[in-house]
Amino acid sequence: EVQLVESGGGLVEPGGSLRLSCAAxxxxxxxxxxxWVRQAPGKxxxxxxxxxxxxxxxxxxxxxxxxxxxxxxxxKNTLYLQMNSLxxxxxxxxxxxxxxxxxxxxxxxxxxxxxxxx
Amino acid sequence: xxxxxxxxSSLSASVGDRVTITCRASQSISTYLxxxxxxxxxxxxxxxxxASSLQSGVPSRFSGSGSGTDFTLTISSLQPEDFATYHCQxxxxxxxxxxxxxxxxxx
Numbered sequence: 001e002v003q004l005v006e007s008g009g010g011l012v013e014p015g016g017s018l019r020l021s022c023a024a025x026x027x028x029x030x031x032x033x034x035x036w037v038r039q040a041p042g043k044x045x046x047x048x049x050x051x052x053x054x055x056x057x058x059x060x061x062x063x064x065x066x067x068x069x070x071x072x073x074x075x076k077n078t079l080y081l082q083m084n085s086l087x088x089x090x091x092x093x094x095x096x097x098x099x100x101x102x103x104x105x106x107x108x109x110x111x112x113x114x115x116x117x118x
Numbered sequence: 119x120x121x122x123x124x125x126x127s128s129l130s131a132s133v134g135d136r137v138t139i140t141c142r143a144s145q146s147i148s149t150y151l152x153x154x155x156x157x158x159x160x161x162x163x164x165x166x167x168x169a170s171s172l173q174s175g176v177p178s179r180f181s182g183s184g185s186g187t188d189f190t191l192t193i194s195s196l197q198p199e200d201f202a203t204y205h206c207q208x209x210x211x212x213x214x215x216x217x218x219x220x221x222x223x224x225x
Contacts, residue, residue: 044205045162046216050214061213103167103209104167106164106167110161
């Protein structure tokens with residue numbers, strides 16, 4: 001059974017940093033494109049970032065470019081999202097997802113909540 | 119960026135109704151379109167991928183169609199567990215944009 005488990009969310013002050021993790025199991029991690037998607041309270045889904053199976057390609061939404069960094073550790077089957085210079089607009093549930101290609105089904109984690117507030 | 123426009127943003131329906139939700143892309147995305155169901159406090163659940171492929175385990179009352187810029191999600195006979203919010207997402211190019219969502223509520 002595929003499992004994606006996010007962690008690392010919490011309360012952080014504006015301007016602060018946070019690193020999210022997504023531990024993957026039940027799949028061959030090195031075959032999957034990994035994504036972060038976020039959802040502010042009561043709002044829709046917003047794609048944040050993705051990383052290629054070998055980590056060589058990364059893409060970001062304009063709203064986080066230059067502030068967020070996606071990375072992965074294949075030895076630990078774990079995806080990361082380093083978030084810097086956080087603002088209130090970054091408050092959301094952050095989900096990780098995995099798919100082998102843009103035409104394949106995907107898997108999602110349960111999400112981790114990030115709240116940016118003083 | 120490709121804009122995804124979903125309609126309606128909400129609808130009221132009864133058990134047994136046929137429900138149709140549409141998603142329009144601002145440019146052609148071939149069939150690179152997924153549909154998700156989301157219930158409150160839960161992660162999105164994939165229903166349909168590449169516009170019309172039914173995800174394993176998803177009931178056959180769900181179906182998807184379309185290509186290019188216009189797509190449709192149909193629930194042939196609405197069941198009590200189908201009251202939820204539905205999202206479309208294009209996987210054609212980054213940023214992988216979502217539609218605004220359609221909330222299906224009980225009439």
